[in-house]
Amino acid sequence: MSKDKKSKKCSTSRRILWYAFGAAGLGARALAALALLAIATKMYPLKYQAKFFNACVEETRNSGKSISDSVNFCNGGT
Numbered sequence: 121m122s123k124d125k126k127s128k129k130c131s132t133s134r135r136i137l138w139y140a141f142g143a144a145g146l147g148a149r150a151l152a153a154l155a156l157l158a159i160a161t162k163m164y165p166l167k168y169q170a171k172f173f174n175a176c177v178e179e180t181r182n183s184g185k186s187i188s189d190s191v192n193f194c195n196g197g198t
Contacts, residue, residue: 180190
């Protein structure tokens, strides 16, 4: 019975092809991770600026101005 079954070993070219596809998949995942890191790094200054803008609006609003006047003042208006 065991002699009837054929050996199903992969040829070396097929094995190299499987390794190449595996390496390409890992490379694509690494590239995606680096892209997410770059996006997160670029968004940090926006968070910092928004924090200061909100503080400016709250401080101006506490001085007696309306919300729209506070936003206009913090955007550089008079």
